[in-house]
Amino acid sequence: MQLHQINIQYDMAQDRLLLRVSTRDRQEYRLWLTRRFTALWWPALFEVLGHNEAVRRQGDPELQKAVLEFQHQTALQGTDFRQRFDAEELAQGMAPLLVHKVQMRRDGEEHYLLVFSPQEGPGLEVRLPERIMHALARLLTEGVKQADWGIAAPAAAQPDLPPAAERRLN
Numbered sequence: 001m002q003l004h005q006i007n008i009q010y011d012m013a014q015d016r017l018l019l020r021v022s023t024r025d026r027q028e029y030r031l032w033l034t035r036r037f038t039a040l041w042w043p044a045l046f047e048v049l050g051h052n053e054a055v056r057r058q059g060d061p062e063l064q065k066a067v068l069e070f071q072h073q074t075a076l077q078g079t080d081f082r083q084r085f086d087a088e089e090l091a092q093g094m095a096p097l098l099v100h101k102v103q104m105r106r107d108g109e110e111h112y113l114l115v116f117s118p119q120e121g122p123g124l125e126v127r128l129p130e131r132i133m134h135a136l137a138r139l140l141t142e143g144v145k146q147a148d149w150g151i152a153a154p155a156a157a158q159p160d161l162p163p164a165a166e167r168r169l170n
Helices: 036-047 060-078 130-147
Strands: 001-012 016-023 029-032 101-106 111-117 124-129
Touching: 001 130, 016 111, 016 130, 036 060, 036 101, 036 111, 036 130, 060 130, 124 130
Parallel strands: none
Antiparallel strands: 001 016, 016 029, 101 111, 111 124
């Protein structure tokens, strides 16, 4: 599956987030994310992003957090979040999947493998480059804000930037 676009939107009627993944061959997969699932997955997503060599090399937890925040901001710089999601044909036989669990792991140096599973039956396996994983984390952050579920953001989703008057470049 070659990724084309990824999108997360809050659906008020369902009180869930809808994660949409479209592929280059014009197939779309839809995943429902409940509040409970999202509250567990959101911090885990940032934790998995922090399991790279540059972050782990830092002995001090504050330095680890700073390196992860830097990587997150750098990865998002070239991403266009304003582009409209192109509706595609739903993948054959693939009704929206109510996600019960997700397994995440690094898949090589610059990719991650995510396996979304319902309580029963087949799930969806997605391989994402690190840059897109950071974009997914950002989309999830925005979706949680839209949902107004009162879930506290993971530390890595909240950069510790001092007020503008206190920032120093040297």
